[in-house]
Amino acid sequence: MDKSPSARRTALGAVCAAGLLLTVAGCASSTGGAKAEQSTTGVTAGHANTPRMTIAMVTHAAQGDTFWDIVRKGAEAAAAKDNVKLVYSSDPVASNQANLVSNAINQKVDGLAVTLSTPDAMRDVVAKTEAAGIPVAAFNQGEDYWKQMGAIGYFGSDEKIAGQALGDRLNSMGAKHDLCIIHQQGSVALEDRCAGVKSTFKGTTDILYVNGADMPSVQSMLTAKLRQDPSIDQVTALGAPIALTAISSISDAGSKAKVNTFDLNKDAAAAIKNGKIEFSVDQQPFLEGYLAVDSLWLYKVNGNTVGGGQPTLTGPAFVDSSNIAKVYQYAQNGTR
Amino acid sequence: MSAQTTTPSSAPPPSQPASLPEKRTAQRSLTRRFLARPEVGALIGAIAVYTFFWVMAPSFRSADSLSTMLYQASTLGLMALPVSLLMIGGEFDLSAGVAVTTSSLTASMFAYQLTMNVWMGVIVALVVALTVGFINGYLLVKTGLPSFLVTLGSFLMLQGLNLAITKIFTGNVATNDISDMEGFNSAKAVFASDINIAGVQVKITVLWWLLFVAIGTWVLLRTKFGNWIFAVGGQKESARAVGVPVAHTKIALFMLVGLGAWFVGMHQLFAFNAVQSGAGVGNELLYIVAAVIGGCLLTGGFGSVIGPAIGAFIFGMVTQGIVFAGWNPDWFKFFLGVMLLGAMLLNTWVQRQASRR
Numbered sequence: 283m284d285k286s287p288s289a290r291r292t293a294l295g296a297v298c299a300a301g302l303l304l305t306v307a308g309c310a311s312s313t314g315g316a317k318a319e320q321s322t323t324g325v326t327a328g329h330a331n332t333p334r335m336t337i338a339m340v341t342h343a344a345q346g347d348t349f350w351d352i353v354r355k356g357a358e359a360a361a362a363k364d365n366v367k368l369v370y371s372s373d374p375v376a377s378n379q380a381n382l383v384s385n386a387i388n389q390k391v392d393g394l395a396v397t398l399s400t401p402d403a404m405r406d407v408v409a410k411t412e413a414a415g416i417p418v419a420a421f422n423q424g425e426d427y428w429k430q431m432g433a434i435g436y437f438g439s440d441e442k443i444a445g446q447a448l449g450d451r452l453n454s455m456g457a458k459h460d461l462c463i464i465h466q467q468g469s470v471a472l473e474d475r476c477a478g479v480k481s482t483f484k485g486t487t488d489i490l491y492v493n494g495a496d497m498p499s500v501q502s503m504l505t506a507k508l509r510q511d512p513s514i515d516q517v518t519a520l521g522a523p524i525a526l527t528a529i530s531s532i533s534d535a536g537s538k539a540k541v542n543t544f545d546l547n548k549d550a551a552a553a554i555k556n557g558k559i560e561f562s563v564d565q566q567p568f569l570e571g572y573l574a575v576d577s578l579w580l581y582k583v584n585g586n587t588v589g590g591g592q593p594t595l596t597g598p599a600f601v602d603s604s605n606i607a608k609v610y611q612y613a614q615n616g617t618r
Numbered sequence: 619m620s621a622q623t624t625t626p627s628s629a630p631p632p633s634q635p636a637s638l639p640e641k642r643t644a645q646r647s648l649t650r651r652f653l654a655r656p657e658v659g660a661l662i663g664a665i666a667v668y669t670f671f672w673v674m675a676p677s678f679r680s681a682d683s684l685s686t687m688l689y690q691a692s693t694l695g696l697m698a699l700p701v702s703l704l705m706i707g708g709e710f711d712l713s714a715g716v717a718v719t720t721s722s723l724t725a726s727m728f729a730y731q732l733t734m735n736v737w738m739g740v741i742v743a744l745v746v747a748l749t750v751g752f753i754n755g756y757l758l759v760k761t762g763l764p765s766f767l768v769t770l771g772s773f774l775m776l777q778g779l780n781l782a783i784t785k786i787f788t789g790n791v792a793t794n795d796i797s798d799m800e801g802f803n804s805a806k807a808v809f810a811s812d813i814n815i816a817g818v819q820v821k822i823t824v825l826w827w828l829l830f831v832a833i834g835t836w837v838l839l840r841t842k843f844g845n846w847i848f849a850v851g852g853q854k855e856s857a858r859a860v861g862v863p864v865a866h867t868k869i870a871l872f873m874l875v876g877l878g879a880w881f882v883g884m885h886q887l888f889a890f891n892a893v894q895s896g897a898g899v900g901n902e903l904l905y906i907v908a909a910v911i912g913g914c915l916l917t918g919g920f921g922s923v924i925g926p927a928i929g930a931f932i933f934g935m936v937t938q939g940i941v942f943a944g945w946n947p948d949w950f951k952f953f954l955g956v957m958l959l960g961a962m963l964l965n966t967w968v969q970r971q972a973s974r975r
Contacts, residue, residue, distance in 0.1 A: 314799035315733030345781050345896050351791045467951065490941070491950050495897050497890050499937065502690035506938040509686070510677040523792070523894055530889070534686070534819065549795050549892055616790045 328363060332583045336367045337393040337575055338386035341422070342379050342400070343372040348522065348547045349567055353422065355617055356571030357395065364579040376403035383407045386416075393417050393578035395571075398424020398431070399470065405431060417581050421574040422567075423471060425593050434581050435588045437573040439565030439597030441471045445478015447598045448542065448563050449487075452516055455560075458485040460516040461507060461539070465494030465524050472520050475544060479518060488514070494524060501531050508535035519543040522550035522562070529558050546601060551613030554606045564609075565597030568617050653972030656913030657925030659965030663911070664928050664935070667961060671939035678942040681818045687934045688820070692827040693882055694908055695930030697901070699827075699834050700878040702909035702926035704871045706838070708851035708918030709765035711754060711875045713772040715901030720776050721747045721883025722893045723784055726793040729801075736801040744880050750776070751876025755869030777899065784895040797891040809881075810889035823885050827927070834923035847871065852919030908933055911962060913969070932961050 339357050343350035354370055361368035369391065371382045380403055386394055387410060394411050398404050398420050408431050411418055420428035421437040428436040452460055460483055462476035480487040490507050492500045508514055508531060517532065517539050519525035525543035532539050542560045543550060545567070553559040573594065580586040588594055601609050601618075612618040652658060671678045701714055711717075721743045729739030750772065757768045781791065788794055796802060812819045838844040846867045849857035858864050887893055910916060911932055912925025936957040940950055 311729065311733050311735050311800035314796060315729065316731045316794075345777070347896060348790065348792050348894070351785075489947050491947050493900070495899050496901055497886060497894075497897065498693040499690055501889075502686050502934070503938060503941055505686045506683065506941040509680070509683055510675070510942045510944060523892075526892075527890060535682075547792065548790075549792075552795070 330363060330365045330579075330583075332365055332579070334365055334367065335392035335579070335582060336369060336389070337361065337395060337578050338369045338371070338383075338389070338391040339395040339571070339575070340379060340382045340386060341370075341372040341397045342374050342376070343397075344374045345372075349545050352547075352567040352617065353571040356568035356573075357575045358571075359568075359617075360572045360575035360579070364576060366575060366579060368575065376400035380404055380407045383411060387411055387414050390414075391416060392582060393419070393575075395419045395421060395574035395578060397422040398427050401427040401431070408432070417578055419574045419578050419581075421570045428593070429591070435573075435577045436593040437570050437577070437588075437596055438593065439570075439595055440593075441474035442478040442481075443595075444544065444563050444565060444598035445475040445480075446482040447478075447600075448475075448518065448544075449479040449482030451561065451600070452479070452483050452485070452542075455516075457483070457516045457540075459511075459513045460485060460487045460518055461490055461511075461514045462487055462518045463490050463492055463500075463504065463520060463524055463528070465492050465500065465519075465521060467491050475520055476518070492524070494521065497523075497527055500524060501527050501534070504528055504531035505534045508532060508537040508539060512537065514539050517541050521545055522547040525550055525559055525562075526553060529553065546609070546613050546618055548613045548616065551601070551606065551610050551618070554601060554603065555610055557603065561600055561602035563597070564599045564601050564618070566599055566618075567596075569596040650972050653968060656920060656922040657928055658913075658972070659968040660912045660925050660928040660932065660961070662968055663961035663964045664932050666964060667932055667935050667939070667957065671935065671943060675939065675942035675944070678939055681816075683938070683942060685818050685820050685824070687938050688824045688931070689934075690938065691927075691931040691934030692821065692823040693885065694901075694904055694933055695827050695927050696823065696830065696882050696885075697875075697878045697905045698908035698912070698926040698930045699830055699923060700871070700874040701905040702912065702914045702921055702923065703834065703838065703847060704875055705906070705909050705914045705916070705918060706851045706921040707847045707868060707871045708854065709758065709868060709871065710769060710906065711765065711872065712769040712902050713750070713754065713776055714769075714875050714879060714905055715898040715903075716773055716776045716780060717747060717750055717876065717879035717898075718883045718886065718901065719780050719893065719895065719898035720750065721880045722887035723780055723793060723883075723895060725884060726796055726887055726893055727784065727787050729799060730794050730796050731787050733799075736796055736799050736805050738801075739796075740805060740884055743883060744877075747876040747880035747883070748873050749876070750879075751873035752869060754875075755872030758872070759865040759868055773902065777896075780895045791896065792894045793892050795891045796887075802888070805884070806888040809884045809887075826881070831923055831927045838923050843867070843870075848919060904933065907958070911958065911965065913965065933958070936961075 357368055373379045373382055384407055394416050396418060401424055408418055412432050418433045419435050420433040425436060425440055462479055464472045464476060466472055476489050492503050517528045519528050522543055522545050525541050526549055528541045540560050543562050546562050546564050550559060554562060577588045609618050677683060697714055701711060704711055724746045725739035725743035728742045729736040754769055754772055758765050784791060811822045813822055846862045849862045850864045850867045854864055908929035909926040912929030914921030936954055940953050945953060
């Protein structure tokens, strides 16, 4: 530490220069990387000539969640098609989400697509939106509340039904002992999924809470659980990144358990393709975002409502070895 | 860096006469001095927790289980080490958790987008991580604001950058899988491989962690820089008056946190192939918790490197011990809190016994 700062800076510069030199001298990877990426095409569907309108989408998503990214892509695809300007915002804290809806009212948007994960916190502000003459479409969460709150439609999957479908599937596979991993403590949706599995699965269902924001701790806690109870033969992850980590935990623990999961991302799709994940219960997040925006557009330009007063279910849809070939490419594009 | 200072002299101090009662006091003060070491309370806490779970949970007892616990402890402890040095130096770094994610995102995206050998990404990530640490330290020294505020700012900024830049480059909120790229396997061998020790698979991070703890202890107790750390954390003004380069020491400490974030970030990248841009939030507090369990004072100027390592081990042991014990998972966080509080109380009690006349 007795070097002068200028000497240290020179040294740093030298390291950088050496790095750049190496780059030029052929430090390129001949495998993988962006160069090997196939040209990707998103979902596009022409362009409507209806008047330009603004639709706000307000969700309870936490930042940087792959699932919500796909929802947003669906919403953007619909917006591009319908000549809609989409204003997306999100906040996992209920009161903040309500404030975001108030902001949308102040901006005098033409339609509001909103998730009702905390119905009681959203009730007043949704009523205010409707009083301001702005139609509301609910999606992703709030299946039991959207109608009484006056929304024009609901697009989503029922978490419990999805869980039950997964439980049935485990029965048909002859599984005996399932471990359901909840990666965000206190999330109603995640609890519902595990509760759904538990209600139909004939074997034992155990629940394990982990911190989804810290992968090494997820991996080691899951390894610990698998060691503690070697009879576990199925691991149910509630999100694709957790499922991928579960694969390495299982090999660490020397367990024979198989992995299944909710939701998809591109790496999980690849894992299904090569048999490391048995199947995924997909609620088609792209479709949720897409339909929420599209239904508002239809309502504004033609007075249509979708669903006939019933929720429009986007899932559960199973993705497994039988249909992965079709889904795989879309997952690589980030739209499944 | 020279190690010329404070080499302990092996010869006994000449002024001490060898009369009997005085010898007894000298012996007792040696025990006391041992108990007053910052890490001893944590060590006793760790032994208590280990014994507790050893009795409670049969599957806790195997060497494989110990290896899993050590793994979790190591990913925490590798960061708790520089964080505790920084705390001894009197500062906090709230951006330490997300800086880990920043490093792994940088390495992954740099290598992937430019289709480079992944080692290039590793080097670039090191530069970025050190720069983040430097900026934290520089802002602290120049503005005179509390580190709590400065690093709260960088914590939020890094969180935003992690998401925004990942979206710009990948179009998604997670990075692409880089496991098929050149250099990945050698980097994985360094940062995220398994090593077979007497039939038990041990993650390499555990070995790195032990090595870094040894180096850290040596630096803190046997070098001039170590003395400076204690000095700037204890009495900043007096330290400056006797010629300790306060600004340089603090900036260096923040850069050490950057170095730690880089290392852990590389481990996560090569262990999990892809990185979620939202990861790491909340871990900064766990690093501080490990340091405090390990006997570092929140006010600075006191602490050790071994203590926080034991603190991280206690944390890893408790989180997995609860799983091994098969307790109702609904109560997991509650048990975690109770066990950590218990370990802390024992720690404080030992400290107080030691310093009491």
